[in-house]
Amino acid sequence: MSEEATDDVVKVIRTPVQLDYNYSAGKSATRFLRAMKEGKLIGQRCPVDGRVYFPSRGSCPMHGVPIEGEPVELADTGTLVTFSIVRIPAEAVPLDVPFVTVQVLLDGADTVLMHLLGNCELDDVHMGMRVKAVWKPKEEWTESVANILYFEPLDEPDADYDSYKEHI
Ligand SMILES: [Zn+2]
16 A cells, blocks of 8 residues: 555545344234235324324324224325425436425325326426326235336316415
């Protein structure tokens, strides 16, 4: 190794780090993930105020009560509540930039789902637009939200602002 002195400063070093997790899904998430494998979107309704959480979960974080009722099957259509146009590539995202991340309020749900938008010009993306899920081929479905590839615009009038403003 050379012992020559240098004034060069190391500005960046690369230190790959990886953590593997074993995640215990529990009853509620298990039901949700098994439904995903069947192409169904399952939420659950809070017994106090009736809000529908998607994905389903075992308790309501607002009221601190268990959610044990029947699951609520949701449509794969919804309203784009907010979005972000991503122009910087990320190693964990196998997409060419720019791409669009979106928060979608599925029809019948009271919580938003973060996903991707496709088949849409960047200049056309806007809050309130109606969208529909684009699924992988059925034979590729697993217990994963990744069965939905992305959302794409629906040929419908925009949703009223009042219908999604509390989710922004
Ligand atoms: Zn609640």
